[in-house]
Amino acid sequence: MVVLRAGMCPGLDEGLVGDLRAAGIKTVEDVVSSDTEELAQRCNVSYKALFAIRRVLLAQHTAFPVSGADLYEELLSSTAIVSTGNPGLDKLLDSGLYTGEITELCGGPASGKSQVCFGVAVHVSCRLKQGVVFIDTTGGLSAGRLLQMLRAETSGVEEQMEALQRVRVFRLFSVFCLLDCLCELRGGGLQQAAAAAAGGGSVKALIVDSVSAVIAPLLGGKQNEGMSLMMQVAGVLKTMAKDFNVAALVTNHVTRGLGGELQPGLGASWGPVPRTRVLLERAEGAAGHTSVRAATLIKSSRRVRGPCRAFLK
Template sequence: MARLSQHVSNLNESILKLLEKKNIFTVLDFLEEDPDKMCNLSGLSFKDVIDIRRKLISKCAVKPDTGLDVYSNMLLKAAKISTGIECLDEILEGGILTGNICEVCGLSGEGKTQICFTVICNIILNLKQIVYFVDTKHDFSATYIQSMIKAQHYNDMEIQSAMEKIKVTKLNDIYQLINFLHELETVLVDNPCRIIIIDSLPVLFAPFINANNNDGLGLINHIATTMKYISTKFQVVFLVVNIAMMSFDMSDDVEIQTRSGNNSSEISFMGDLKPGLGKVWHHVPSYRLLIKKDSSLPSSQRVIVLVKSTDLPSGKSCVVEITDKGVISVLI
């Protein structure tokens, strides 16, 4: 708390010393003291004490914003972040809205990481902004991204400049992720960005599967709350990779202590698949994208379905192809 002498100009040195002898050093000390008692301690008139209190409250108190001010500020800072995949951007009506958490969900090997890499290339090449990439699987490939950029006919200098915008952090456990998120708030003040990618979140929760305590429940709730706070405060997007599992494999003893079924609106779009991490995480993402193979399509092609959205119609889908340039749209 600020010292009293820094905020009150009409208190002379002798009065300040009198107050300090009575352990009144800060603005809070002064405001908490009874006005009548303060008159006796300082020798000031009751009118002067009340006047000082009003000035201190006006100068030091936190002023609440109106709902309109908060909404207007959000609109001013918000933006749609293009994924770089044309058909997916059409489904998202321009891209992912900042201030939200977006999840890419699918079975192992379906192309979730390739979507993340395509988003990275779009941001560092076209938007020319920093991307923070959290690597929990320790399989981030700078070489692969370089080859994707090179396949788009960029020269060596442009490739080097783009690669410098990727900030990779390798994490080994959930506690390191928590530390990273708390440090991120300070980092973003001086090094702002529009998107933070976590590939992938379920890897960090493996130790809590079949656990006999509720540590996983508390940790995932803490992470979700922190991510939502950061995304809202800095108007960034968290793009999180989650694993999908066959629903008949998700028995009560195989999931983190946060288990529950899908809501009915998502079941019809996901079929036998179910997003991992359980009940608490299930409602966290504002957007959930399911990427999956389709037996009627070539092996290099995938279907992406918007199975959940807080502001867009769900159920829309598109077909994409995984190429050496990244994930691209397929015209049907």
């Protein structure tokens, strides 16, 4: 289900959304399955305006069939591989992050998820000279931390400042703010972020650290809206990755299964969203280093052979 929100299409403002909800119409499915003439009378809105809104919503949320050959040609022309800057992780991911796809890092506290995200942002902005959109939902990202990592990459102050300008940071602490931000980026904000990037590079990485921090509190029990919001976030992320040819990287928490094994959070409905999943764990004492993290490939659409585990410093 797709929850109705103001601004989803022309004419669908806050007032009309409120009237529709008062009439028991809360989702796009409710709108398209209702009698338009009767609904227009109940909401005191013109039939013509409501019919136009219904038509736009149908166009936005109806799938159109395409041939497998067309999909393959589109894949060849649009897919690029973005290095994470970590050789071990790149090898695990079959060369790096793939544009048009969502890659997920899952792990417990202090497993290194945010550290990997910071490293990707620094590498893409400094070495690849491309833009990065970094959505921070935990408050863990700071300009000082990015600058510290950039100083390890280059000693040039001007180059460091240019790299910082290529990273656009959004601090959001609710799923509603996250969804609004993603929709705004999809509607043109991503191109604006690219235009603002120093050196004229395009945005090649969209990072959300963490997606579960704002979604997990809304799941469970009778909170049906939380599941709907989660799938809306997933849909927008997928659309942006594909339409703008960017690599989407998100982080997720972990839970314990019945056998005590670690498994990604957000439940079975979220499982198909990322094309690739990597589990990060602390590897205390590995090779004499306490800061080593073990990365295990637990899901991949393309990996058929090669290493499924790597150690990251």
